[in-house]
Amino acid sequence: MFKTYFMPNTSHNIAPFKPWHVQRVVDLFYKFPLDEYLKSLLILFKSLQPSIDFKKFAENDSYHLNNLGTLNPKIFVYPNFNYLDKLKDIQEINGGLVTEEQISQEQTINDNLRYYDNFNSSVKKRKKNGNSEKLPDVPDLDVIEFGNGSRRSNNVSINDIHSLESLVGNFENIRSINISALFNPQKFGNIRYSSDKFKKLYFILHGLSIDNEKWEKSIRKLDYYIRLSILDNNLTIRDLDILCDKIADFFSFTLGLLFLPLIKDYLCFKFDSPISGDNEYIHKFENLAQRLKFLKYLPVLEFEDFNENIIQNILAVLDEESHINAKKSRREQVLVAFVNELASLFSTWYSIYAHNSDPELKVAAFKNINGSLPIIYKFIVQNFTESSIVLQILLLRIFKFIQSLDSQDLNDHINALTLVLPQNLFYQLIFSNNPLVMSEICGYMAFCKSFKFKESDIAYKNLQNSYIMDTLNFIWRDKSFYYDDNSTAFSRAMFLDPEFLKHLRKLNIFNFSGLLSLHTVGNLFHNPCWSFITTQLIRELEDKTERITIRHAGPITEESVSKLIHASDVEWLSLSYDELKLQVLRSLDDLGYTGLGDLLFSSLKTLMNKRN
Incomplete structure (x- = not known):
């Protein structure tokens, strides 16, 4: 039935x-x-x-x-x-064609499977006979042997190494290491933990001291051990997460001295972990989350390979229609992990190849950077229209990487399309309610002023100048959303439609009283991003001045400051509106919002040489 x-x-x-x-x-x-x-x-x-x-x-x-x-x-x-x-x-x-590489891989896998089978048989025999000694001539897949294979009396177990001195003194006497010990630390006390650390150190150092043929054999064994572990049919999501954390921890210990083919294969979606008991969507998404843990350990690839097999595959999983109804926070979390790991990868490449003797690798690295970042910007704009504070801070990670570049490398290798953000993305950051985000985007713009645009990039140069001018008008000049009709000017009112701006000015909130206007809505005293902090700074100034007889009661404007200064019956701060703004800007600079100061003090003639 x-x-x-x-x-x-x-x-x-x-x-x-x-x-x-x-x-x-x-x-x-x-x-x-x-x-x-x-x-x-x-x-x-x-x-x-x-x-x-x-x-x-x-x-x-x-x-x-x-x-x-x-x-x-x-x-x-x-x-x-x-x-x-x-x-x-x-x-x-039947005439099936098999390449030498396939034959080699098949032989390695079959040998390893036979090792597992023989080892399992030997264990059963030992249990049956009550013998705990290893049977002779039974290869162990989990063991990598470095010595000459002889059982000398001075052989030392890696488990007995608990200090750097002991490792150096017994380096030639350590015969083998169990692969599983590299990924399954025994954290039972400090001694055991230190032993696990020296196992990883010994493995890497020995790879630098033996001939290439032996090292390649060890690497192949390690590669297939990890590959088969990820392909385990019994893994749950939690198991896979723990396993990939251990693998990533091992690679972080190698400091870039070790690369395994499985890293590229897994990142290129050539195989997945089965993850028992979950639907296709969860299967794809959780495999993606684990893949990202290895992204920073990838060597430089050709951009076509990097983009088609890694970037596009990752974005495709995040962009699938089946994910539309998925929990947005989870998608956002994976996107954040992706961009963070991508920025770490680019930083690693730059630190390795910035002064590398091979210029081709350096050029290839920057080609990947220039090709990938605009794709990421576009994806965020199209798929995350309501960017959260998490995504905004995520973009700062990319800005910090670009700002870490040497001036010559910036101008020689970075494209204008990579440097200048799309309009939708930039103005979202300027409208952020988080002071750190706004300060950092201002600092990024100040940094970009050092970029030498090529003649073919004049459109990007004009766009960058418009960003700077709109920001200065918004934050400092009390000219928010100002549009200059002069075609050569850069004040573009944030590229908003003129008809929309007309309706915006007519809103009741801007006509109810003289305390708030459309022109001042973005300045340091009225902007939701800064108003609380600047109010506290004004209160501190008032508290430090003993002779004052009144506090400023409401939103600070040029008119309200002038009124208090010229009032004959009260005493307030003896600072003009512009002097008060300068004092507040200096205080914000001292608090760590240096990006804001970088842009304003370097762009406005009235603030030149007035930084603390």
């Missing part, structure tokens, strides 16, 4: 196999009566349909098909090497 997907409430009498299935297997069995697999299929038919009579399918019952007896259990053991060898022979007979 079966139920179908389209009719779940109806049962159907559908046989699990057809008579011709049975006939085909019976015919094959009479040709190959010693084949245990055909025998197992016949037994399966009998177990599914006990009333079946195999005599009806055979000309004679010379093999007593209704009573086949027992099976050899080895046919159900995976991997079955005889079966694999037969498949290989069939492939060769």
Whole structure:
């Protein structure tokens, strides 16, 4: 009895196999009566349909098909090497072309599988015989041997190394290391923990001291160990997360001295961890989250390879239609991890190749940077229209990387498209309610003033100048959303439609009283980003001045300051409106909002040489 997907409430009498299935297997069995697999299929038919009579399918019952007896259990053991060898022979007979690389990989995997099989057999024999000693000539997949294989009396176990002095003194006497020990630290006390640390250190140092052939063999073994661990069918999301954390921790310890092919293969979506018990969406998304942990350890690739196989694949998972109804915070969390790891990767490349003797690698690294960042900007604009504070701070990570570049490298290798943000993205940051975000975007613009635009990039240069002018008008000049009709001017009112601006000025909030106007809405005293902090700074100034008899009661404007200064019956701060703004700007600079000061003190003639 079966139920179908389209009719779940109806049962159907559908046989699990057809008579011709049975006939085909019976015919094959009479040709190959010693084949245990055909025998197992016949037994399966009998177990599914006990009333079946195999005599009806055979000309004679010379093999007593209704009573086949027992099976050899080895046919159900995976991997079955005889079966694999037969498949290989069939492939060769039918003209299947196999590359040398495939043959090498196949040989390595088969050898490792045999090692597992033999090791498992030796363990069972030891348990059966009560013998704890390792049986001779049984290779262990988890062990990488560095010594000459002799069992000298002065051999030292890596587990007994707990100090750098001990590691150096016994370096040549350590014969082997267990791969699993590199990823499964024994944190039972400081001694055990230090031993785990020196295992990783020994593995890396030994790789620098042995010949390439031995090291490549060790690397291949390590690569397949990690690859098979990720491909474990029994892994849950939590298991995969813990495993990838351990692998990433190991790679961080290597300081870029080690690269395994599986890192690129996993990042290029050539294989996934199965992750038991979850749907396709969770499967893709959680594999992506784990992939990102290895991004910073990737070597420089050709941009076409990097973009097509990594960047686009990652963005495709984040952009799938099936994810639209997914929890936005989770998508955002993965995007943040992606951009953070990407910025770390670019920083690593730059630190390695900035002064590298191979100029081609440096050029390739910058080609990836110039190609990737505009794609990321565009993706954020299209998919995260309501950017959160998390995404805004995320962009600061990219700005910090660009600001870390040497001036010559900036001008020689960075494109204007990479440097100048899209309009939608830039103005979202200027309208941010977070003072750190606004300060840092101002600092980024001040930094970009040192960039030498090429003649072909005049449009980007004009756009950057408009960003700077709009920001100065918004924050300092009390000319928010000011549009200059002069075609050569850069005040573009943040590229808002003129008709929209007309309606904006007519809003009641800007006409209810003289305390707030559209022109002053962005300045340090009225902007929601700064108003609380600047109010506290004004209160501190008032508290430090003993002679005052009144506090400023409401939003600070040029008129309200002038009124208090010229009032004959009260005493207030003896500072003009411009002097008060300068004092507040200096205080913000001292508080750490230096990006704001970088832009204003370097761009306004009235503030030149007035920084603390």
